[in-house]
Amino acid sequence: MAEFFHVLTADEFIQLMGCFGRLASEQVHLDVSLGRILSREVVSKEDLPEGARSTVDGFAVRAEDSFGASDSIPALLNLAPAIPMGEMPGFTLQPGEAAPIPTGGFLPRGADAVVMVEYSNPAGPDAVEISRPVTIKTNVLEKGEDARLGESLLLPGRQLRPQDIGFLAALGITELHVGRQPRVAVISSGDEVIPIERKPGLGQIRDANGHAISALIRTCGGEPVPFDIVPDDAAALDKSLRDALTTADVVTLSGGSSVGTRDLMVDVVSGLPGVKVLAHGVAIRPGKPTLLANQAGKAIIGLPGHPVSALIVAQVFLVPFLRYLQGGKLEKGPLGCRASAALATSIHSTIGLEEFVRVRLEGTPGQYVAHPVFGKSGMLSTVVKADGIITISMNAEGLPKGEVVSVIQL
Amino acid sequence: MAEFFHVLTADEFIQLMGCFGRLASEQVHLDVSLGRILSREVVSKEDLPEGARSTVDGFAVRAEDSFGASDSIPALLNLAPAIPMGEMPGFTLQPGEAAPIPTGGFLPRGADAVVMVEYSNPAGPDAVEISRPVTIKTNVLEKGEDARLGESLLLPGRQLRPQDIGFLAALGITELHVGRQPRVAVISSGDEVIPIERKPGLGQIRDANGHAISALIRTCGGEPVPFDIVPDDAAALDKSLRDALTTADVVTLSGGSSVGTRDLMVDVVSGLPGVKVLAHGVAIRPGKPTLLANQAGKAIIGLPGHPVSALIVAQVFLVPFLRYLQGGKLEKGPLGCRASAALATSIHSTIGLEEFVRVRLEGTPGQYVAHPVFGKSGMLSTVVKADGIITISMNAEGLPKGEVVSVIQL
Numbered sequence: 143m144a145e146f147f148h149v150l151t152a153d154e155f156i157q158l159m160g161c162f163g164r165l166a167s168e169q170v171h172l173d174v175s176l177g178r179i180l181s182r183e184v185v186s187k188e189d190l191p192e193g194a195r196s197t198v199d200g201f202a203v204r205a206e207d208s209f210g211a212s213d214s215i216p217a218l219l220n221l222a223p224a225i226p227m228g229e230m231p232g233f234t235l236q237p238g239e240a241a242p243i244p245t246g247g248f249l250p251r252g253a254d255a256v257v258m259v260e261y262s263n264p265a266g267p268d269a270v271e272i273s274r275p276v277t278i279k280t281n282v283l284e285k286g287e288d289a290r291l292g293e294s295l296l297l298p299g300r301q302l303r304p305q306d307i308g309f310l311a312a313l314g315i316t317e318l319h320v321g322r323q324p325r326v327a328v329i330s331s332g333d334e335v336i337p338i339e340r341k342p343g344l345g346q347i348r349d350a351n352g353h354a355i356s357a358l359i360r361t362c363g364g365e366p367v368p369f370d371i372v373p374d375d376a377a378a379l380d381k382s383l384r385d386a387l388t389t390a391d392v393v394t395l396s397g398g399s400s401v402g403t404r405d406l407m408v409d410v411v412s413g414l415p416g417v418k419v420l421a422h423g424v425a426i427r428p429g430k431p432t433l434l435a436n437q438a439g440k441a442i443i444g445l446p447g448h449p450v451s452a453l454i455v456a457q458v459f460l461v462p463f464l465r466y467l468q469g470g471k472l473e474k475g476p477l478g479c480r481a482s483a484a485l486a487t488s489i490h491s492t493i494g495l496e497e498f499v500r501v502r503l504e505g506t507p508g509q510y511v512a513h514p515v516f517g518k519s520g521m522l523s524t525v526v527k528a529d530g531i532i533t534i535s536m537n538a539e540g541l542p543k544g545e546v547v548s549v550i551q552l
Numbered sequence: 553m554a555e556f557f558h559v560l561t562a563d564e565f566i567q568l569m570g571c572f573g574r575l576a577s578e579q580v581h582l583d584v585s586l587g588r589i590l591s592r593e594v595v596s597k598e599d600l601p602e603g604a605r606s607t608v609d610g611f612a613v614r615a616e617d618s619f620g621a622s623d624s625i626p627a628l629l630n631l632a633p634a635i636p637m638g639e640m641p642g643f644t645l646q647p648g649e650a651a652p653i654p655t656g657g658f659l660p661r662g663a664d665a666v667v668m669v670e671y672s673n674p675a676g677p678d679a680v681e682i683s684r685p686v687t688i689k690t691n692v693l694e695k696g697e698d699a700r701l702g703e704s705l706l707l708p709g710r711q712l713r714p715q716d717i718g719f720l721a722a723l724g725i726t727e728l729h730v731g732r733q734p735r736v737a738v739i740s741s742g743d744e745v746i747p748i749e750r751k752p753g754l755g756q757i758r759d760a761n762g763h764a765i766s767a768l769i770r771t772c773g774g775e776p777v778p779f780d781i782v783p784d785d786a787a788a789l790d791k792s793l794r795d796a797l798t799t800a801d802v803v804t805l806s807g808g809s810s811v812g813t814r815d816l817m818v819d820v821v822s823g824l825p826g827v828k829v830l831a832h833g834v835a836i837r838p839g840k841p842t843l844l845a846n847q848a849g850k851a852i853i854g855l856p857g858h859p860v861s862a863l864i865v866a867q868v869f870l871v872p873f874l875r876y877l878q879g880g881k882l883e884k885g886p887l888g889c890r891a892s893a894a895l896a897t898s899i900h901s902t903i904g905l906e907e908f909v910r911v912r913l914e915g916t917p918g919q920y921v922a923h924p925v926f927g928k929s930g931m932l933s934t935v936v937k938a939d940g941i942i943t944i945s946m947n948a949e950g951l952p953k954g955e956v957v958s959v960i961q962l
Contacts, residue, residue, distance in 0.1 A: 172748070176767045190932075192752065197930050199811045227784065227813070228744030230754030244812060246744065246857065246930075248755045259811070288931045296936070303962065304771060305935040308764025308859050311748045312757070312932055334638030334656065338582070338721045342602065344640030345658045347722070354718025357586045361714060374637065401609045401669070402654060403637070447656065449718050479889030479961075480917050507890050507958065520607050520656075521698045522600075522722055525715040526706070548917065551889075552713065 149423035149430070151536065152458060152496050156474045158420050158434060159463045162441050165322040165391060167469070172310055175302050177363060178320035179469040184296040186313055189286035193230065194249040198281045201240035201262055201270060202253035208275045216263065216271035225250065240270050249282060256281035289313055299469055321468035326364045326460075327386035328356050331372040331379060331397030331407070332447060350449040350522060351396040358456050362477075364392075364464045374403050379410045387414075387437055391467065394460065395433075396445040396452045404431050407444055411435050417442075425536060427495045428519055429455035448520050454498050454531070457552060476531055478550045483510035488543040491534040500528035501549055512549050528552070559833035559840070561946065562868060562906050566884045568830050568844060569873045572851050575732040575801060577879070582720055585712050587773060588730035589879040594706040596723055599696035603640065604659040608691045611650040611672055611680060612663035618685045626673065626681035635660065650680050659692060666691035699723055709879055731878030736774045736870075737796035738766050741782040741789060741807030741817070742857060760859040760932060761806040768866050772887075774802075774874045784813050789820045797824075797850055801877065804870065805843075806855040806862045814841050817854055821845050827852075835946060837905045838929055839865035858930050864908050864941070867962060886941055888960040893920035895942075895957055900950040910938035911959055922959050938962070 150158070167181035196202065203219065211217040222241035225231045225248065235241055235252035243249070243256060258281065261274035289295060295313070296306060302318075310318070330352040338348045349371055356366035367390050372382045374397075386393040395411075397403060412419055414437050421434040422444075428451035433444030443460060445452040457476040466472040476498070483503055491497045501512040512532060517524040530551040534541055541547065560568070577591035606612065613629065621627035632651035635641045635658065645651055645662035653659070653666060668691065671684035699705060705723070706716060712728075720728070740762040748758045759781055766776035777800050782792045784807075796803040805821075807813060822829055824847050831844040832854075838861035843854030853870060855862040867886035876882040886908070893913055901907045911922040922942060927934040940961040944951055951957065 173763060173766065176770055191757070193754075195930075197928055227742060228755050246742075246757070283928050283930055287928070288933050295933075304764050304767035305863055305932070305938075305962070307767045308760045308863060309932040309936045311763035312760035312859065314748055314751065314758055316749055332637060332656075338724055339726055341724065344603075345638050347601070347656070348724055350718045350722035353582060353721035354714050356583065357714035357717045360586055449722065453715055453718060481890070482892070482918070508892070518607055518693050518697070520605075520693055522715070522719040523698050523705075526719045528715075552715070 149425050150421045152424055152426050152474055155421055155424050155434065155459060156462065156472060159441070159459065159466065160472050162436070162467070163439060164469055165324060165467050167319045168322045169317050169319055172307055172316045172318060175307060175318050175320060176304065178302055179465070180296055180298050180300045180302065180318065181321050181469045182319040183294055183298055184310065184315060184318065186289040186291055186293045186295050188313060189291050190289040190313055191283055191285060193285050195283045196243045196245060196247050196249060196256045196281060197283055198256055198258045199245050200243060200256045200258045200281065201272065202235060202243045202249050202256050203240050203272065203276065204235065204237060204252060205255040205276050205278045205280065207238060208257060208272050211272045211275050213273045216273045218265060219270055219272060221268050221270055222250070240272065254278045299471060301470065324364045324391040324464050324467045325367050325389065326359045326464065327367045327369055327390035327393040328352050328359070329369045329372060329382055329386060329393065329395045331374065331395065332403060333374045335371050335397065337371065351452045354449060354453050355394060355396065355445070355456055358453065358461060359464065362461045362464045363468055374406055376406060376410050379406065380413065383410065383414060383442070387440055391440060392464070393440065393442045394445055395442065397447045403447065408433060411442055411444065425495050426458065427492065427497045429458065432459065449522050450520060450525055453525060458498065476550045476552055478530065478552050480548045480550055481507060481510055482546055483512035483549045485541055485543055485545045485547055486511050486513040488540060489514055489534065490540040491538055493539055494536055496536045497534040498531050499534060500524050501530060501532055502527060503529040503549060510549065512547060559835050560831045562834055562836050562884055565831055565834050565844065565869060566872065566882060569851070569869065569876065570882050572846065572877070573849060574879055575734060575877050577729045578732045579727050579729055582717055582726045582728060585717060585728050585730060586714065588712055589875070590706055590708050590710045590712065590728065591731050591879045592729040593704055593708055594720065594725060594728065596699040596701055596703045596705050597725070598723060599701050600699040600723055601693055601695060603695050605693045606653045606655060606657050606659060606666040606691060607693055608666055608668045609655050610653060610666045610668045610691065611682065612645060612653045612659050612666050613650045613682065613686065614645065614647060614662060615665040615686050615688045615690065617648060618667060618682050621682045621685050623683045626683045628675055629680055629682060631678050631680055632660070650682065664688045709881060711880065734774045734801040734874050734877045735777050735799065736769045736874065737777045737779055737800035737803040738762050739779045739782060739792055739796060739803065739805045741784065741805065742813060743784045745781050745807065747781065761862045764859060764863050765804060765806060765855070765866055768863065768871060769874065772871045772874045773878055784816055786816060786820050789816065790823065793820065793824060793852070797847055801850060802874070803850065803852045804855055805852065807857045813857065818843060821852055821854065835905050836868065837902065837907045839868065842869065859932050860930060860935055863935060868908065886960045886962055888940065888962050890958045890960055891917060891920055892956055893922035893959045895951055895953055895955045896921050896923040898950060898953040899924055899944065901944040901948055903949055904946055906946045907944040908941050909944060910934050911940060911942055912937060913939040913959060920959065922957060
């Protein structure tokens with residue numbers, strides 16, 4: 143317990159998280175791959191489309207037959223058989239012919255362009271007039287133009303979106319290799335903490351952390367594994383941590399807002415077999431007492447006990463870490479949509495601490511004004527009232543009123 | 553079938569969607585409420601905290617006993633019993649006393665402020681020196697300061713975030729009323745369309761739409777209900793639509809990129825019992841042939857057959873509609889994070905059509921450059937390469953190079 147832990151910067155803390163190996167990949171069906179992160183490159187096994195297709199309703203032609211056509215002097219072409227959907231036309235289009243073709247229809251051999259139906263006029267049962275010239279490939283999606291056999295379609299690290307799923311579906315790629323989703327043990331500790339279903343006795347508080355952190359874990363693809371609330375007792379905490387380490391890929395532990403219980407948490411984590419405490423203390427506000435340890439390759443993240451601090455630390459470190467474990471890149475959180483806003487008031491900050499300030503947004507996108515949310519640090523209502531967070535760097539004494547800041551919406 | 557449908561603007565189309573009633577609400581446990589939309593106001597049933605708590609480690613005092621204290625002339629106070637976590641102190645703090653208190657500890661009667669431990673010095677076994685004065689309520693979270701009995705905490709229409717869940721957990725609110733999640737039938741049609749597991753025969757294509765639209769439905773809390781692919785046959789389409797209308801809350805139908813199959817879709821939808829076709833045709837590109845009908849209060853949305861157009865139309869209309877049905881406000885999509893970017897090239901556009909242009913983003917936030925993604929309209933690879941979409945209003949002939957645009961990231 144006599145180890146010395148220096149306080150790290152948030153960037154150093156994130157770097158340290160990179161020492162953990164990513165989770166193994168697993169194969170999943172395309173239909174359950176939304177939001178998952180690819181662990182292998184996806185390569186096309188065929189050409190898309192497999193043959194030239196029309197992108198409009200009209201007439202498949204040989205482009206040269208349309209040259210010079212106009213409203214006053216249309217080209218008169220003989221009708222070839224109409225091309226049905228769902229079939230590859232069996233005939234070859236001869237010079238001087240036009241074949242009716244629907245959007246998506248495959249071009250017959252010999253055809254190299256499509257004239258839109260708007261630029262045609264019927265000319266008896268066997269012929270059609272074309273009033274506009276087309277060049278080769280006009281209104282045609284060529285074989286392999288969307289995807290080519292052997293082409294790299296998507297790279298590892300990509301998080302799958304609906305459009306990616308549509309593209310892979312079109313190519314018949316129904317199985318994907320993605321990073322496994324981490325099981326994350328969520329342990330709340332503290333003699334005063336009780337399950338949320340219970341009415342607190344005098345001096346007790348409900349376990350807000352367990353539920354907020356579990357929800358946050360879900361937002362980034364993790365599976366929260368809730369553990370029973372642990373009292374401030376070394377043996378109980380040790381047992382809970384050991385259970386969690388056998389069950390889960392990552393262990394989060396919150397509690398210990400007072401110095402005494404924080405010390406207990408550090409002592410118990412330090413005493414686990416083969417554990418290495420990587421960091422105890424990060425130069426951020428809120429969240430200074432954050433702890434990071436490595437036990438046989440599994441991360442233990444000790445969050446502050448204050449629910450507000452615990453949430454912000456989890457947004458800064460835990461969410462990016464869980465994405466990293468699944469194959470994403472490691473970056474400092476909070477991760478979210480960023481909006482520019484002018485600060486409504488100046489904000490003081492302490493040199494040497496990176497600060498995360500809750501703000502409300504007023505106005506409309508492009509003209510937002512960010513109002514710091516006032517309230518004491520332990521107030522959960524402040525994170526509920528906030529639309530997002532701004533960060534103030536370690537080297538700044540604060541930010542002046544009117545400064546344009548980047549608000550991370552959460 | 554002789555009805556006349558005028559082409560609507562996208563805004564008119566969205567307005568029309570507002571004629572559908574929202575889904576009933578349902579009661580869910582807090583732990584599965586992430587991302588759900590509240591259908592009832594949440595009111596606090598108690599005060600949080602239920603008594604005054606310390607926000608720091610230190611000494612609970614009567615503020616007046618600290619007045620005038622300094623490093624050179626500290627206030628000497630008698631030690632009262634230490635306050636344990638998880639208990640309401642049973643004693644009353646007397647004038648001239650200080651009680652050790654941990655962060656989160658409840659103040660004893662008589663105490664009205666807390667001095668941080670940093671500003672204290674031990675003075676023998678029974679006393680402590682205080683070197684800073686505190687005013688009343690310093691380092692104290694008052695009873696009800698975070699939430700007050702009877703206070704409105706969250707309003708209907710709010711989508712629940714992890715921090716909201718933490719706040720409600722702290723207040724013991726474990727059951728919530730949220731909008732039911734819509735079951736959305738996904739029907740793909742077309743003689744040429746085959747399941748994605750099959751190798752296309754000559755002229756066939758795989759059902760990209762069904763899978764992309766299903767994934768998109770999941771992103772906004774809907775439950776996709778996939779139906780078998782329907783051939784271009786009125787009786788088969790009619791049967792599938794009737795089945796879907798009995799099973800699902802919303803029916804989406806894609807297919808019909810050619811004029812013939814589009815007409816078939818309209819005819820069959822128009823022929824359903826008690827149906828009212830609200831719109832057939834929207835002045836947008838891509839997506840003009842979009843259809844909206846109301847059958848006994850359920851919406852039928854006919855999407856274009858082109859997978860790219862179907863996806864964009866679903867982002868513009870279906871996603872906001874599904875959020876609206878769950879209790880969200882009705883707004884025009886695409887919904888997503890917005891980033892400012894300078895256009896890399898000028899873009900032409902047609903007056904009278906609202907255009908949705910796929911763009912790639914280069915550079916870093918705040919300095920993004922948006923590059924239109926080139927490629928023919930039917931190419932799925934274009935939506936995969938795109939980071940987002942910009943909209944060009946109906947009244948614009950295009951956008952000049954360098955124009956600062958709002959990119960909706962998708």
